[in-house]
Amino acid sequence: MASVTLKNLNKTYPNGFISVKNVSLEIGDGEFVTFHGPSGCGKSTILRMIGGLEDITTGEIYLEKELLNDILPRDRSLAMAFQNYVLYSHFNVYDNMALGLRLRNLPRGVIDTRVKIAADFFGISGIIDKKIRSISESEKQKVALGRAIVCHPKVLLVDEDFARQNEQRRQEMIADIKKINKDLGITVLYVTNNYDEAITLGTKIVFMKEGEITEVRQ
Incomplete structure (x- = not known):
């Protein structure tokens, strides 16, 4: 509950x-x-x-x-989606979504699975290796939401x-x-x-x- x-x-x-x-x-x-x-x-x-x-x-x-x-x-x-979400432009999409999980010291396999499931959920699997600075604002928004839900x-x-x-x-x-x-x-x-x-x-x-x-x- x-x-x-x-x-x-x-x-x-x-x-x-x-x-x-x-x-x-x-x-x-x-x-x-x-x-x-x-x-x-x-x-x-x-x-x-x-x-x-x-x-x-x-x-x-x-x-x-x-x-x-x-x-x-x-x-x-909890997860928060507020205006001032921070995405790291020198990281790619995958690393931005995985950051919170890495800070929690989760196993690499768990991180990989969660990130890929979230990317598929939001339809951004095709940009997972792209740097944040090279994707659209709409895609950044989805990355921020993806980063939120990977922590369950x-x-x-x-x-x-x-x-x-x-x-x-x-x-x-x-x-x-x-x-x-x-x-x-x-x-x-x-x-x-x-x-x-x-x-x-x-x-x-x-x-x-x-x-x-x-x-x-x-």
Whole structure:
């Protein structure tokens, strides 16, 4: 099971700005949950707290029964697809996708199998030996997603800015994350400002305003 539970979650910045106000939410295993609301409503902050990129002021975050609050980002069974994904231009596609697995000291055979399966999943097997600087932005996006799933995460966190606001890449990204959710059974949490996108994508929609959940629609 890959459920996510938020309990009385709050985020206050040193300048006194309250970004997230007493948010509690249950996310079930395998759900595709869309967070929707205007810029500054706290939806991206929630994703960053789940991922460990933002400190929690008060409250608790659980992945299944494991309390995540004090667990380092690299030790959480999560993958993140945010705008500032880093691909190493002097590496080829294979080495970029394999990097996280190598840092975990997995056997070479396991790494090779996982990378090739992920490349096939995203349709980028034909560019696996190419340097990052020589491939398209669309292909880089798929490499970043491939690097995320090779670690077999239980949950994928996706910020809408991951697609760099290019409409074609955005649609490709949406198709890819829907495929990740459906075919791999990975729970997906997705942030968007686009109302039409929000109501057509997720199995659950979380509407937010001024740091608070105003409605949860299923």
